[in-house]
Amino acid sequence: MDTDSPEVNNSTALPPLPEGERPYRRGSGLADYWRARPWLRVLALWLGPLIFLALFYFYPLASIFRLSYSRAEGGLLSPFVEAISSPSVRGVLSFTLWQATLSTIFTLLLGLPAAYLFARFEFLGKSVLRALTAIPFVMPTVVVAAAFNALLGPRGWVNLGLMDLLNQPSPPIQFTNTFAAILVAHVFYNTTIVLRMVGDFWSHLDPRLEQAAQMLGANRIQTFRTVTLPLLAPAIAAASLLVFIFNFTSFGVVLILGGPRFATLEVEIYFQTVSLFNLPLAATLSILQLIFTLVLTIIYTRLAERLSRPMTLRPQAITQRKLLTWRSRLTAGMLVALLLAFLTSPLVALATRSFTHLESTTSGSPSASFTLDFYRELSINRRGALFFVPPTTAIANSLVYAGATVALALLMGVPAALALSRNSTSLTSRIFDPILMLPLGTSAVTLGLGFIVALNRPPFDLRASPLLIPFVHTLVAFPFVVRSLTPSLRSIRPRLRQGAAVLGASPRQIFRHIDLPLVARAILVAATFAFTISLGEFGATALIARPEYPTIPVVIYRFISQPGAINYGQALALSTILMAVTATGMLAIERFRIADVGEF
């Protein structure tokens, strides 16, 4: 525990402090008490996050489990026996693991080269491209399905083009309802996680280490394998864990794009809960999902302990270079093209479709023309409907929830990450670290019912309150914040903190002048995750949303669930608006990146 900040008593050696900063004073009884008990500090860091998790996660979850098992007819064990002995549950479980593993591997295959490009090179349009890569992450599944459909569906641009080209009446490419569709959608969603978490870390690795290896005769592959990869390992492990858990609990993608022949645990939990109301079995499946998440996270934590090593993080100004040779430019160009093609082409297809009027023709393949009708219609309340919401209101609602989520997630996540990184081998860290990941691996269906059962008394009767939305979003964003921050925090050399402490800095000053500048970039990555998670979240928002304050995804869903061309068109138009809002938000957050340069 905090062995890296030994007792100091030389107050005369204080460096000149910036204005407004109070020097650390000796002689205050409270401060002495505080300083003599480092475990108190760790406890204080944990306090906020743990109260938050207890109230908004463990309590609701425990309540719904208790209620579910009280309904089990054959005793407490019978649902477990039912789950384990059922071949269909076993099939669902193995499919869930299989698709999550494959999806994670493919995501790394696309994400790592992209992370390298973004980490090591300066090139034109980089910040815009970075912002664009975040958009898939916020898109509601029903929209992503529509986007892929606009591109690869039976009447998507690709199939329309091919039908025209080959003079064929039926679409040559079959995409929806295939296993490939699930994998493609998962890579589409999660590449940005790898790109951001690994890329950010990579951009601060000292290139001189690699240069030294090459001076000593290592070739590029050897350098990567023996120097870069081991240094990157903690960030890669953290990103892979998040991507895997996301895929493991996948619901919408599997349901809508995968079709009826595929089911993950989460899909099965939904079916057991909503269609059959078999709560004991649903709870058992949720527990199964949690056990897998926990085991994975424990493996990760052990791994991360062994992998992470202190090193000197360098500002990006030093680590990045321009693309000088033609070969490097060509490779980079191809990679950018691949990223654009993969991550933005479905979105472009969707945006284009929102401006297009399709007319069926006698030849079989429909003809297309430009229209703004869908956008115009968004602001018209044709039916005088009670719950009509103009797009500007939906955007404002979404932004307010997202802003609140960023604030809350950082408020909870930064202390937790600090506590974890200060003493990664202590018992508290070993216990708490895996626990922090649990919300991501929890069935949204189950937890949603948990809120109904648990948060039903004042002062916490939040079941119908819009205030619950940022809290639920924070639950999802919180693990991202912690995972984005810990690799950076752990890599800070203890000597820096010790040095500051020797010079008389208080723990708070150390945080402010050592940790904060070094992890500022990681904090921004964490903030972007919180922001995008909140913007795109649909499930919880729809369940809690009072109809008066819908977010953009909720309004999109209202349109797409009704027949009529103009309804479908409005869903596409509003999705395009959501993309624009996200890109703008990401670019605004990226502006803070300038802060990163030159303060090391």
Added chain:
Amino acid sequence: MDKKILVFLTIVTISLAACSQGVPATQEAEPGTLAPSPVESVTLTVMTHDSFAASEEVIRQFEMENNAKVRFLFSGDTGTALNRAILAGAAPLADVFYGVDNTFLSRALEENIFEAYESPQLAVIPDQFKLDPQNKALPVDYGDVCLNYDISYFEQAGIEPPHSLEDLLLPEYRGLLVVQNPATSSPGLSFMLATIGVFGEDGYLDFWQRLMENDLLVVNSWETAYYTEFSGSAGRGPRPIVVSYGSSPPFEVIYAETPIEEPPTAAVTANDTCFRQIEFVGILRGGKNRALAEKWVDFMLSPVFQADMPLQMFVFPVNPQAELDETFAKFLSVPEKPVQLDPAEIAENRERWIQEWTQTVLR
């Protein structure tokens, strides 16, 4: 650089504050929600599924007449909303629950979430809709899940649209039909129930087996079936027959991209092809405003609300005194003899039927 971070944190903190304060602030500005008004009015909370819709005018009328505020809670799809109402138990989230249909009715009645109420409006409502003899769940509206077809496809191909479920097995309808998975979709479940009603428990799996042989496509959601695969609506997919609602064709006229005279689609409403869904309202047990809740139930069954429903939710009023909108009535075809199954039978067999269906069709 610290400053930038601080500025950033300040911005997010302000937005947090805006959220915690801004939301109630808008509530005050908007009548009809949480905020207590100067005149002593009671707030009635109505819990419902997220396809609920009504005219602002109509709801305001109720509020004026009863000096009350009506607050709505959207709680997901029909099944999810009902589960939430059940689990809220003794501390109900609302006074009234609207939207349980005949496929879920037994669950609601078994869990005993409603208090009985004999509304005077029930007198005019035909008996065929009153499925709960104790009047805990009162019928409000009905709709039919029917085959929809793309009119232009059949005109161009020079063939008749199907007139019965058996027709779907004919070679000329090969590869034309898309349906939803009954495990994940409400119209999908209804269509499966229709086949059980028509062919019986002994014959329906055989029918589905032969449908599969006639190149049937199954998808998980109504959205995918209607907008991605069906050729008659905006998505212009490849299949000209889809399982949807009997009221979908009028939707296509009212929500056309450019004004049109005739719908591009039509519903098959021949005898024994559609499945009837009836939606119910009930007063939640343990609610605090029993008197006002009764008023609301009466209001939902009254001609004013009943006449508003078709254009808002595209369902039919159970009250014969309600006048139908012209556009709606014009393109409407209501099946004379839809398939109906006893809710208790549905509840008892739902799991087994879906599993048998899954084994036959998806494996």
